[in-house]
Amino acid sequence: MNLVVLDTSVVIAASLNPAGASGALLDAFFDDRLVLVYTYSMFDEYMEVMERPKFAAFIDANARLSFAMKLRAAGLLVKPVAVPIADWPDIDDLPFVSAALATERKIIVTLNPRDFAPAAALGVRVLSPSAARRELLYRPR
Amino acid sequence: MATLSFHAPATIERKIRTAARKRGIPLSRFLRETAERAVDGEPVSGLGRELEKLAIDSMAIASLARIRARAKALGLDRMTPAEITAEIKATRRARK
Numbered sequence: 001m002n003l004v005v006l007d008t009s010v011v012i013a014a015s016l017n018p019a020g021a022s023g024a025l026l027d028a029f030f031d032d033r034l035v036l037v038y039t040y041s042m043f044d045e046y047m048e049v050m051e052r053p054k055f056a057a058f059i060d061a062n063a064r065l066s067f068a069m070k071l072r073a074a075g076l077l078v079k080p081v082a083v084p085i086a087d088w089p090d091i092d093d094l095p096f097v098s099a100a101l102a103t104e105r106k107i108i109v110t111l112n113p114r115d116f117a118p119a120a121a122l123g124v125r126v127l128s129p130s131a132a133r134r135e136l137l138y139r140p141r
Numbered sequence: 142m143a144t145l146s147f148h149a150p151a152t153i154e155r156k157i158r159t160a161a162r163k164r165g166i167p168l169s170r171f172l173r174e175t176a177e178r179a180v181d182g183e184p185v186s187g188l189g190r191e192l193e194k195l196a197i198d199s200m201a202i203a204s205l206a207r208i209r210a211r212a213k214a215l216g217l218d219r220m221t222p223a224e225i226t227a228e229i230k231a232t233r234r235a236r237k
Contacts, residue, residue: 012225015208017218023209030202049232058211062145066204069179069197092233111222 002034002136003076005100007093007110008045010129015050015059015067021129025109028137029074036075037103041095043071078102086118100124107132145176148207153199160192172196 006014006025014026028034038046047068050059059067081101083094097119100106106124108116109132116126127135149157161171175196212218 008229009222009225012229013220013222015205016212016220016225018209019218026205030198030205045229045232048236049229052228052232054217054228058215058217059208061143062147063204063208065145065176066147066197066200069176070201073179073194073197090230090233112226 001076002028003037003103003105003107004034004132004136005037005042005096005103005108007096007108007112007116008042008049009111010109011046012049012055013111013129015055021133022109022111024133024137025129030070032074034136036071037078037099038071038075039078039080039095039099039102041080042099043068043077045092045095046071076103084122086121088118089115097122097124107136147200148203149199150203153195156195157192157199160195176200 004025010022010025013020014022017023018027025034029036047064049055050064050067078099079102080095080098083097083101088094093115096108096110097116100108100119101122101124106122107127108119108124109127109129110116111129113126113128116124119126157172158168161168164171166174175193179193179197209218
């Protein structure tokens with residue numbers, strides 16, 4: 001299985017624009033070529049951000065429900081793994097690290113790789129959307 | 142009671158209508174029950190799962206297309222990573 005953790009920034013960028021690498025990753029999830037790994041904390045954050053006034057203008061309640069249902073149906077809900085103490089730039093990113101640690105390949109895709117820098121020491125691979133698209137969608141597995 | 146609606150490609154629509162007809166229930170009830178089961182995480186039969194997946198996929202794909210069209214119309218498809226990140230950080234600050 002092509003398991004991957006998408007940071008909220010990637011999910012939002014993908015929702016805004018199908019043209020980029022983020023869009024391709026979300027499309028691959030919707031086509032069942034990629035499995036999004038998530039925890040309840042991540043799920044809550046996706047929904048919270050989509051409800052922001054800036055995004056709620058075009059991500060309405062129906063769309064949020066559809067995304068939630070797709071994630072519940074095709075994503076992989078994992079039990080968070082404890083994340084060791086480190087000099088994390090933003091502790092609110094830890095749920096994403098925690099989800100990645102629960103998978104074998106330990107991949108996080110983000111627009112903000114610097115925020116996840118300490119994750120490398122835990123064996124987590126932090127990829128940009130372009131790198132993830134190249135590695136997960138174009139390469140034969 | 143809220144009204145939810147979605148757009149689906151013609152091929153998906155036909156499949157959903159056929160599935161509802163096979164169960165002998167109105168289309169709206171079929172979709173509502175399918176959605177309720179998905180949200181509640183109830184176990185369903187193999188056929189049920191297939192139909193559920195069909196309904197969820199068609200809703201999700203149509204929703205995503207609609208979101209992107211609206212974002213483009215509002216010019217938000219050109220939001221930069223920094224602007225997106227700022228919104229996420231603001232959400233996190235508001236949570237605390």
